[in-house]
Amino acid sequence: MEIGTILLIILILLLIGAVPAWPYSRGWGYAPGGVIGVILIIVLILVLLGRI
Numbered sequence: 001m002e003i004g005t006i007l008l009i010i011l012i013l014l015l016i017g018a019v020p021a022w023p024y025s026r027g028w029g030y031a032p033g034g035v036i037g038v039i040l041i042i043v044l045i046l047v048l049l050g051r052i
Contacts, residue, residue, distance in 0.1 A: 004047040
């Protein structure tokens with residue numbers, strides 16, 4: 001597998017894991033998912049452009 005594909009899969013899993021599902025993390029809002037989502041979009045663009 002290419003390193004970009006592996007990064008993409010890891011970031012998607014992190015994005016799913018950042019969903020505030022537990023009572024103590026509901027107060028965090030969308031910050032963890034938003035940050036990981038931005039990183040995911042950047043990596044996706046780099047993979048599509050062939051930079052990674």
